[in-house]
Amino acid sequence: MRSGSKAASSEVALTFEPEGFIIRARSGDTILDAALDNGIDLPHECGGNCACTTCHVVVLEGAEYLSPMEEVEIDRLHGADGWTPLSRLGCQAILGDGSVKVRIVESEVV
Secondary structure, eight states: OOOTTOOOEEEEEEEETTTTTTEETTTTTTTHHHHHHTTOOOOOOSSSSSSSSTEEEEEEEOOGGOOOOHHHHHHHHHHHHTOTTTTETTOOOOBBBBBBEEEOOOOOOO
């Protein structure tokens, strides 16, 4: 869990497509933290520091329950393979109090 998260965070449903895995995550966690805590293989080559795009996801439902994007995430995403207006970096998108569904984007390996 990210440092500074509330001790009394609520549980939220987080769905990963295309597999359809539904996990229980804590509000205040990032999508990446929630994935790793629940055994979901979400690549994160930079260790979750917003220095790459390997944790790229597309938000299918519940974007309103995620933290707003900061400029560094926006800049990083514009160079990502498969970028869409609904793209987020799993290491930067903090879960709020509502269900979210995402699709993991496979990055091309060069």
